Amino acid sequence: MSFKLDKYFIMGTNNCQSEPLIILEKALQAGITMFQWREKGNGALQGEAYEQFALACQQLCKHYKVPFIVNDDVELALKLDADGIHVGQDDLTIEAFRQRAAHKIVGVSVHNMEELEKAMRAGADYVGIGPIFATTSKEDAKVPAGVTFLTEAKTCYPDFPMVAIGGITPLNSAFVREAGADGVAVISAISLSKDIRQTVQSL
């Protein structure tokens, strides 16, 4: 499946202060180009409610023809026939996932050149680089790294798709794009926005 990292919204119920499905639909209507379902952390849904919420998000994404990517949960991604999966360094190896889902989009979080090159060799379709700025949306987030590594990565591999993440807002997204990012991945800037249309447009 083809994809555009440009405006990549990531969300789970605990990132929202009002109805998550309404937030997602507003973001889709406003023009997000990709969505990652990330139901984890404090108060995350479990069991049937967890799967039902994933399915509802997937159906919305289908309606707006935006790729639906599942964070970490490979079994759920396969069960729902999601468009792709995003994994961190601690999660399943890309090769193992590829064997079961040759055509799906695979994204990997990387923090240095070694991790980037490993992900590329293993057949990742894109990488996520961050946190660029401080974030409160990820409990175990690493120290903010600024755009140093992003700039270096894009200099070495200008054609490989890279999305920046961590503390990105309409106020700093231009700076991140100037550093070479193909897109910006955001949680709270959209999930907590009082004007989602305006926020998505200005990212």
Ligand code: TZP
């Ligand atoms: N990975 C690195 S930072 C981050 C993740 C999932 C959280 C990004 O959230 P926010 O609210 O856009 O800073």
Ligand code: MG
């Ligand atoms: Mg993970």
